[in-house]
Amino acid sequence: METPNTRQRGQESPTILKVDRIVKYFDEPEKFQVLKDVSFSARKGEFLALVGKSGSGKSTLLYVLSTMDTDYEGSLVINDERMTGKTQNELSAFRNRHIGFVFQFHYLLPEFTVLQNVMIPALKLRRLSRPEIEAKAYSHLETLGLKDQALKLTSKLSGGQQQRVAIARALINDPSIIMGDEPTGNLDSKNSQTVFDIFRDIVGQGHQTIIAVTHDEDFAANCDRVLELSDGRLVK
Amino acid sequence: MIRLPVNYQIAATYLSSKVKQTIVAVLGVTFGISMYVFMNSFMSGVNLAQNRLAFSTLAHVRIYNDRPADRSDLVSRVYPAGTIANIRNSKVIKYTDGIKNSTEIIHYLHTIPIVQTVAPEVNINVFFKNVGNKVNGTLSGVDVTNEDQLFQMSQLMDQGRWRDLAVRPDGIIVGVELAKNLSLKVDDNLNILTADGVSHTYKVIGIFRTNLSSIDKTKAYLSITATRQLLAENQDYVTDIQVNVTDFKLANQLVHELAPILSYKVESWSMANAQLEAGSNLRDVIAVAVSLTILIVAGFGIYNIMLMTINEKIREIAILKAMGFSGFDIRRIFLTMSSVIGLVGGFVGMGLGYLVSRLVNQVPFNVAGLATLPMDYDPRDYILAFSFGLVTTFVAGYFPSRKASRIDPVTIIRG
Numbered sequence: 001m002e003t004p005n006t007r008q009r010g011q012e013s014p015t016i017l018k019v020d021r022i023v024k025y026f027d028e029p030e031k032f033q034v035l036k037d038v039s040f041s042a043r044k045g046e047f048l049a050l051v052g053k054s055g056s057g058k059s060t061l062l063y064v065l066s067t068m069d070t071d072y073e074g075s076l077v078i079n080d081e082r083m084t085g086k087t088q089n090e091l092s093a094f095r096n097r098h099i100g101f102v103f104q105f106h107y108l109l110p111e112f113t114v115l116q117n118v119m120i121p122a123l124k125l126r127r128l129s130r131p132e133i134e135a136k137a138y139s140h141l142e143t144l145g146l147k148d149q150a151l152k153l154t155s156k157l158s159g160g161q162q163q164r165v166a167i168a169r170a171l172i173n174d175p176s177i178i179m180g181d182e183p184t185g186n187l188d189s190k191n192s193q194t195v196f197d198i199f200r201d202i203v204g205q206g207h208q209t210i211i212a213v214t215h216d217e218d219f220a221a222n223c224d225r226v227l228e229l230s231d232g233r234l235v236k
Numbered sequence: 237m238i239r240l241p242v243n244y245q246i247a248a249t250y251l252s253s254k255v256k257q258t259i260v261a262v263l264g265v266t267f268g269i270s271m272y273v274f275m276n277s278f279m280s281g282v283n284l285a286q287n288r289l290a291f292s293t294l295a296h297v298r299i300y301n302d303r304p305a306d307r308s309d310l311v312s313r314v315y316p317a318g319t320i321a322n323i324r325n326s327k328v329i330k331y332t333d334g335i336k337n338s339t340e341i342i343h344y345l346h347t348i349p350i351v352q353t354v355a356p357e358v359n360i361n362v363f364f365k366n367v368g369n370k371v372n373g374t375l376s377g378v379d380v381t382n383e384d385q386l387f388q389m390s391q392l393m394d395q396g397r398w399r400d401l402a403v404r405p406d407g408i409i410v411g412v413e414l415a416k417n418l419s420l421k422v423d424d425n426l427n428i429l430t431a432d433g434v435s436h437t438y439k440v441i442g443i444f445r446t447n448l449s450s451i452d453k454t455k456a457y458l459s460i461t462a463t464r465q466l467l468a469e470n471q472d473y474v475t476d477i478q479v480n481v482t483d484f485k486l487a488n489q490l491v492h493e494l495a496p497i498l499s500y501k502v503e504s505w506s507m508a509n510a511q512l513e514a515g516s517n518l519r520d521v522i523a524v525a526v527s528l529t530i531l532i533v534a535g536f537g538i539y540n541i542m543l544m545t546i547n548e549k550i551r552e553i554a555i556l557k558a559m560g561f562s563g564f565d566i567r568r569i570f571l572t573m574s575s576v577i578g579l580v581g582g583f584v585g586m587g588l589g590y591l592v593s594r595l596v597n598q599v600p601f602n603v604a605g606l607a608t609l610p611m612d613y614d615p616r617d618y619i620l621a622f623s624f625g626l627v628t629t630f631v632a633g634y635f636p637s638r639k640a641s642r643i644d645p646v647t648i649i650r651g
Binding site for chain 1 (some may be wrong): 241242245246249250253551552554555556557558559560561562563564565645646649650
């Protein structure tokens with residue numbers, strides 16, 4: 001919930017992400033400027049919503065922030081590290097460690113169990129041993145009420161459950177930032193509320209920042225801060 | 237599987253979750269490699285059988301006194317062109333018959349390391365006469381022990397014993413078809429008529445069968461001393477020296493070594509029988525062509541399956557990349573898959589190839605002294621087949637995996 005308390009904490013915390021004068025063009029079907037001089041910063045422990053009409057460039061901005069899209073002008077700094085100009089391999093290693101993703105569609109790997117899906121990013125990172133990773137994955141699943149489902153294939157789960165697995169997967173490496181591309185876009189209102197509450201709990205601990213693109217007005221209204229894009233410009 | 241790094245674990249899961257597809261891909265490689273093994277084993281078996289057959293009557297190197305070059309037109313060499321000469325019925329005369337100093341030559345041959353066996357022979361054309369029947373053919377006076385070492389004559393005997401020839405100056409051993417044509421049995425008498433008109437009667441003490449009808453029909457063996465006696469020649473007289481080297485492929489090397497220092501014709505088996513070498517080379521080419529074709533087809537199968545898998549999993553690849561897997565990781569996942577297919581297919585293929593070879597080796601084939609279809613079991617064929625299989629699957633996996641590694645997660649995830 002948006003309370004003066006959380007707002008204040010957000011303002012006191014150090015900057016985790018900073019974008020400066022981001023400009024991006026789409027070349028097809030014809031050259032078109034989709035982002036125009038976007039600059040803002042996010043603080044540690046902040047819950048940000050990115051809103052705007054479709055075509056306003058909000059998803060495009062999110063993918064620039066995610067480091068997956070490197071075709072832009074301007075600069076992106078996350079955790080005091082400049083992302084702009086890094087190689088793809090450096091960026092993927094960075095994402096693995098510092099960024100978690102939750103998408104509109106869960107995008108779980110259907111041939112793996114719930115537990116394996118959650119463990120994969122951590123197995124890639126190799127910061128912890130396998131038993132430690134497994135214990136951690138179980139504890140995340142337990143928090144999200146999915147412990148019983150751990151050994152099922154993800155295709156056997158309901159939509160809401162799948163999205164919670166995706167959140168557990170996003171959290172496994174303790175990323176500094178969790179990015180969501182319409183994380184509740186495919187869920188009914190009850191499940192949407194659950195996901196929102198989970199996000200709220202995560203930022204409530206003060207270590208992680210969430211930036212989510214959303215169409216859901218209730219969702220946006222309850223965030224710490226709302227960034228609104230219109231025709232590629234930040235208007236709020 | 238639990239202990240593997242995550243890339244391998246993902247590859248293993250992808251392979252095991254689409255078992256049917258994986259099996260089809262593995263079977264493609266298995267089939268290619270087993271055919272490679274089988275074809276090459278069979279072809280080299282045929283080549284070996286052919287060589288064994290050929291070398292049962294053919295030495296690796298033969299030294300003999302060739303007819304001298306035609307020099308009947310001596311006038312034009314000495315007198316200027318345009319000189320009118322009238323020479324009729326000019327003749328080329330062979331000054332020496334046979335090989336002079338044969339003992340020294342044989343002695344020298346024994347000092348060459350690659351020389352295995354040396355057998356002097358006295359070969360002459362004769363008429364074989366048994367009362368009314370008369371057949372012309374070759375009479376070979378041989379050094380009984382060495383000839384046996386060279387051509388395994390004692391194993392070719394239908395009746396009688398080869399080594400009796402050494403102790404029976406009156407004995408003769410004849411080819412099985414020659415014996416039939418002359419109605420001869422062991423202990424019958426056989427009259428020989430030489431070109432010089434000498435006639436002598438021998439006793440048939442044995443009958444041999446080489447399975448080469450041109451030999452079986454026309455050849456008979458005497459001991460070399462008996463032949464010299466028949467021709468009234470000295471104890472050094474030899475018309476041919478047959479030499480075997482340690483490996484028949486070294487024959488030409490020996491020829492190059494001997495030709496400059498001997499004044500006689502030195503001829504290797506491949507010069508005398510170019511068709512043998514051509515045949516065996518052609519068979520090798522066919523074997524390799526057929527099996528490589530099969531492997532390439534299998535390779536395309538794998539390529540196809542890998543491409544299908546990658547297209548199917550394009551979203552998952554994008555999501556793996558979003559979660560921090562690099563292009564290198566993705567490539568490794570898919571290359572691991574194709575390599576596992578190649579390895580499993582390779583091992584099973586070698587086994588299947590061996591089984592098929594064993595089976596075909598049992599098929600009866602009663603031609604030219606063979607009992608079953610010939611087969612060779614050379615580990616090199618297996619190693620080659622296995623390596624070709626690995627290379628094929630690696631190449632077939634490489635391009636799809638490169639494609640996968642280049643997938644741009646943004647375009648896929650945004651749709």
